[in-house]
Amino acid sequence: xxxxxxxxxxxxxxxxxxxxxxxxxxxxxxxxxxxxxxxxxxxxxxxxxxxxxxxxxxxxxxxxxxxxxxxxxxxxxxxxxxxxxxxxxxxxxxxxxxxxxxxxxxxxxxxxxxxxxxxxxxxxxxxxxxxxxxxxxxxxxxxxxxxxxxxxxxxxxxxxxxxxxxxxxxxxxxxxxxxxxxxxxxxxxxxxxxxxxxxxxxxxxxxxxxxxxxxxxxxxxxxxxxxxxxxxxxxxxxxxxxxxxxxxxxxxxxxxxxxxxxxxxxxxxxxxx
Amino acid sequence: xxxxxxxxxxxxxxxxxxxxxxxxxxxxxxxxxxxxxxxxxxxxxxxxxxxxxxxxxxxxxxxxxxxxxxxxxxxxxxxxxxxxxxxxxxxxxxxxxxxxxxxxxxxxxxxxxxxxxxxxxxxxxxxxxxxxxxxxxxxxxxxxxxxxxxxxxxxxxxxxxxxxxxxxxxxxxxxxxxxxxxxxxxxxxxxxxxxxxxxxxxxxxxxxxxxxxxxxxxxxxxxxxxxxxxxxxxxxxxxxxxxxxxxxxxxxxxxxxxxxxxxxxxxxxxxxx
Numbered sequence: 083x084x085x086x087x088x089x090x091x092x093x094x095x096x097x098x099x100x101x102x103x104x105x106x107x108x109x110x111x112x113x114x115x116x117x118x119x120x121x122x123x124x125x126x127x128x129x130x131x132x133x134x135x136x137x138x139x140x141x142x143x144x145x146x147x148x149x150x151x152x153x154x155x156x157x158x159x160x161x162x163x164x165x166x167x168x169x170x171x172x173x174x175x176x177x178x179x180x181x182x183x184x185x186x187x188x189x190x191x192x193x194x195x196x197x198x199x200x201x202x203x204x205x206x207x208x209x210x211x212x213x214x215x216x217x218x219x220x221x222x223x224x225x226x227x228x229x230x231x232x233x234x235x236x237x238x239x240x241x242x243x244x245x246x247x248x249x250x251x252x253x254x255x256x257x258x259x260x261x262x263x264x265x266x267x268x269x270x271x272x273x274x275x276x277x278x279x280x281x282x283x284x285x286x287x288x289x290x291x292x293x294x295x296x297x298x299x300x301x302x303x304x305x306x307x308x309x310x311x312x313x314x315x316x317x318x319x320x321x322x323x324x325x326x327x328x329x330x331x332x333x334x335x336x337x338x339x340x341x342x343x344x345x346x347x348x349x350x351x352x353x354x355x
Numbered sequence: 356x357x358x359x360x361x362x363x364x365x366x367x368x369x370x371x372x373x374x375x376x377x378x379x380x381x382x383x384x385x386x387x388x389x390x391x392x393x394x395x396x397x398x399x400x401x402x403x404x405x406x407x408x409x410x411x412x413x414x415x416x417x418x419x420x421x422x423x424x425x426x427x428x429x430x431x432x433x434x435x436x437x438x439x440x441x442x443x444x445x446x447x448x449x450x451x452x453x454x455x456x457x458x459x460x461x462x463x464x465x466x467x468x469x470x471x472x473x474x475x476x477x478x479x480x481x482x483x484x485x486x487x488x489x490x491x492x493x494x495x496x497x498x499x500x501x502x503x504x505x506x507x508x509x510x511x512x513x514x515x516x517x518x519x520x521x522x523x524x525x526x527x528x529x530x531x532x533x534x535x536x537x538x539x540x541x542x543x544x545x546x547x548x549x550x551x552x553x554x555x556x557x558x559x560x561x562x563x564x565x566x567x568x569x570x571x572x573x574x575x576x577x578x579x580x581x582x583x584x585x586x587x588x589x590x591x592x593x594x595x596x597x598x599x600x601x602x603x604x605x606x607x608x609x610x611x612x613x614x615x616x617x618x619x620x621x622x623x624x625x626x627x628x
Contacts, residue, residue, distance in 0.1 A: 138412060139411060139412040139415065142412065142415050142416060142419060143415060143430055145419075146415060146418075146419070146427050146430055147429075147430070154419055156420075157416055157419055157420070159520075166517075244439075247432075269628075270628055273627050273628035274627060274628055276549060276627050280627065281627070281628070354546050354547060354549050354553065354554070354627055355542075355543055355546035355547055355554075355628075
């Protein structure tokens with residue numbers, strides 16, 4: 083199972099790129115299951131995790147204490163499947179595919195979770211690196227995994243997140259090789275987007291993060307470094323799934339990797355300056 | 356009662372300006388009750404609000420949904436009076452003065468809250484505009500209320516915060532007159548500090564925010580505008596106290612206005628780029 087996020091600039095149907103978020107959500111609701119990379123270009127996509135209300139405080143506290151991997155874009159009221167980020171959306175149906183977790187184990191990957199829905203579920207929409215990859219590209223920073231037609235490589239680090247109540251787990255990072263002359267722009271551009279993971283957590287030697295071999299990512303694909311490229315590591319939105327695996331809450335719903343929620347928010351909206 | 360934040364560059368004892376945060380906390384613990392404006396210059400001061408665990412989710416959700424007035428710097432575990440932001444600190448004793456709230460009413464202003472402490476209290480440390488006023492001054496933006504030796508004026512707006520559970524209330528803003536040629540720098544500098552209220556919420560006509568008369572602030576002092584000055588409004592850390600008043604939780608502790616918590620974090624640390 084590829085649990086990674088598909089990269090945002092992958093070639094999708096050119097019509098899908100120009101869809102409004104509302105159109106995209108309607109297509110996914112009607113049964114389209116494909117990845118969301120490149121869909122409704124310029125609009126913010128979000129990771130989804132829904133947990134029972136009894137676990138919502140721990141989850142929100144976890145996100146608050148770990149804002150780089152888990153930047154919160156919205157939190158719903160218990161039982162609500164709507165969000166201020168997308169008018170008329172239904173979080174139970176409008177993603178292309180979901181994952182259902184019981185006691186930390188993945189048990190189903192349906193395209194609609196109305197049958198799994200519970201009245202006590204609180205949903206968290208969490209920022210996604212799709213947003214900052216557009217900013218990197220716009221600033222002229224080469225995005226190697228896109229150049230190479232691969233998914234971004236992701237690694238479970240040896241760096242624990244700060245625990246919150248019953249939730250704990252390692253930080254997951256994504257890695258993008260950056261040529262030295264573009265390093266400053268890459269750091270600046272992502273720093274200005276704190277709601278979508280912000281500045282890198284580390285540049286250079288992967289062993290500092292407990293990563294033994296860049297060629298063996300835990301999720302996604304390995305990517306080739308050009309000579310002189312510096313590996314740059316950003317906190318990654320796959321972290322909540324690593325937390326579910328490590329902490330084993332009795333129940334959780336998430337989006338399926340690469341099948342994000344399309345919001346009506348524009349990527350630019352999350353830029354601080 | 357002056358419920359405002361004293362301004363950060365007020366003239367305090369020059370020794371206090373050079374204190375380390377640890378020294379400042381020790382002095383306040385030992386009984387010093389004065390305002391913290393200008394104390395331990397360069398270190399981040401924080402608003403404090405402690406609520407029973409039963410209200411902590413609502414409070415954290417309120418902050419998450421209203422990050423401009425209520426940017427969370429840390430949240431403690433229930434009953435804990437320590438924080439990762441200040442080594443060896445005791446949140447029950449290390450502030451100069453506190454406010455005790457019952458059912459939304461202010462009932463005491465002690466210098467130590469050990470007698471009021473409850474095992475179920477969760478404490479929130481929230482960003483403070485003291486941090487960004489240093490950044491404005493460093494960027495050459497005149498800070499009128501400091502020039503005029505006054506506290507910053509604050510206004511209860513007609514703009515409701517986004518409610519969270521049982522918590523609701525209006526956004527409170529602070530106002531600083533900015534000469535047009537400095538407006539860009541003022542917006543840029545504060546945009547880069549999203550953890551301490553970030554960019555202004557409004558520039559210009561106060562009536563847009565439901566403010567009838569700039570000369571009659573709800574907290575703090577009126578400030579004189581120079582010709583051409585534009586009134587610029589930032590979300591304000593007094594908002595949580597307005598929320599306590601409006602929502603009447605059975606119990607809460609806060610810092611007393613102008614008597615903030617001194618953290619070991621440097622102001623620079625909250626700058627995103």
